[in-house]
Amino acid sequence: MPRPEVLDWLRKRFFPHMWCPGCGHGIILHAILRALVDSGKKREETVIASGIGCSSRMPGYIDACTIHTTHGRSLAFATGIKLANPELTIVDVMGDGDCTAIGGNHFIHACRRNIGITAVVMNNNIYGMTGGQASPTTPLGAKATTAPYGAIDPPFDICKLAQGAGATYVARATIAQPVICEQYIKNGLANNGFSVVEIISSCHTQFGRKNNRRTPLDNINFFRNNSVPIAKAQGMTPEDLEGKIVTGEFVKRETPEYTRLYLDLISRVGGNKA
């Protein structure tokens, strides 16, 4: 049962939620709320943005300042919000399809700018809401309604993508590690820049039933048995790492945050004068 101060952040009139029983996204919702509460955030100073998909229903359930935007564009909306009011804490909740397919462009540019937003990417390797189509993170060989013989498109590694594009905090955990999820989200919130926390989530309904992970527990066990911490992964060969989920913090570095640079520029060139 969530703590009372965490329960306060739930928009109870929107319940029951629409996620399937056993969906991994509930674990992530709880982790996000604990991280926000423990980081001392206030509901009236916190924005939760989302695009489209199962993950994107999350802002409906959070009693903060929330916005449910068009497919793939939540980071563009969030960028506008952050620039208009840099004091706000912004968490952008996204799925793998939303973040890396239709919204891939906004994702890499948010990373590049290092704007102060925390993106929580719920990666369940599939388009769940629309019925199980292959996404850019569907693993090679995994089956989907649009990949009946198994996917042949090489998947994105979201953390490597974020790192390459310039995000200043990048971490990955799975829903089998709820406390670590919470810790990484807290670290992401503390980073003054663009943070990407990829959380490997499960969709037993669409992904699992086609890929021998039919029950929620199958998925949790799969994550538990196939996760490798970074330190251990560094000593392993690419062959050994095949099919494994490398977890941990990949990037933690400080570069100037975008809205800070933007405001500095304005004062340097003499803007904002009455």
Place this chain on the structure above:
Amino acid sequence: MPGKKIFISGDEAVAEAVRMARPHVISAYPITPQTVTVERISDFVEDGSLKSEYLHVESEHSAMSAAIGAAAVGARTFTATSSQGLLYMAETLPYASGARFPIVMMNANRTVATPWALLSDHRDSLSQLDSGWMQVYCEDAQEAFDMILQAYRIAEDPRVMSPVMVNLDGFILTHTYEMVDLPDQEEVDAFLPPYRTENRMDLEEPRTVCYASLDEYMEFHMKQEFDMRKARAVIAEVDRDFGIRFGRQYGGLLEKYRCEDADAVIFTLGSVTGTVRSVIDSMRGNGYRVGLVKMRFVRPFPEDEVVDIAEKVKAIGVLDRDLSIGYEGIVFSNVSSSVLRACSAPAMVNYIGGLGGRNISKDNIQEMFLELLRAADGEKGKRVRFVNVGSEYDG
């Protein structure tokens, strides 16, 4: 494959028609309530019953772009979308029509955000009325099946060479099941021969497609407009030929139902047509002279047919499942401009209903007819009425 009758949904009927139309390339991105169509097509490609290239792309913008690319090398193409997906495609729609590529697309009519909603209205497709695409609206799954086949014949006709959007009301048609008559593949092949075109990249004689031009820009679009006008006759011709071959005919640009001596008629698009038909049957039983005009094509617009109707009736109601905010229903505006050409001036009332899937009941339709009959007798009323809302919204 011999003809047969099967029990399928509207989405599945479209998929079956696409299988029989044998497109070379299909590109699609999932969006409710279109998804079942592209999933079924993906099954057909998997089981070998449809020999097509199937691309699952990363957005609707890419889906239409891929279809344009395929059409540019002379392929018959198919894609499908809905709602926000169609709006996201918007940039590429005039690109396809301007390049004169006869792409066929199914659109599952769903309202647009915000507020977010999943159910049906026509705000998505009607917002793209000026994109240079033909638009046809279907009443049931059988018509959807038949119109996919007809759409390819119309689009690929050398006199027309323009893309067609086949619209089905989301959920009401896409997700409900009915018996659909599937013809014999050989008969379909005879009706729809393989696509051959000069409008393509040619490896023997390299040239550009989708070119840029300032000098000829205006003449280019005039040619497009003149060909779209010719499409009216082609639509009627294809419908007749379809009727001869398969025993089903739809009236071409529009269908008139019990209009012969009607005082008042209602214009409809899509699935609500069936409800209006049944209201007319019961009102006719009680002596009311009412009729239906089922608008099938909105582009090209059935101008002459509308003028003809306007000269015979005393009152016209247009039931719009859309709203051009700041004015009136989009279909009403279109119908009204043709009615102006008529020698008589029937009373005109615009009924805005069914937005975001709001029900339009038989009682609602009967009330519209009764009001139209009063208007036919000279009673003055409101020009735009909202259907099935609280009296505080339409007092």
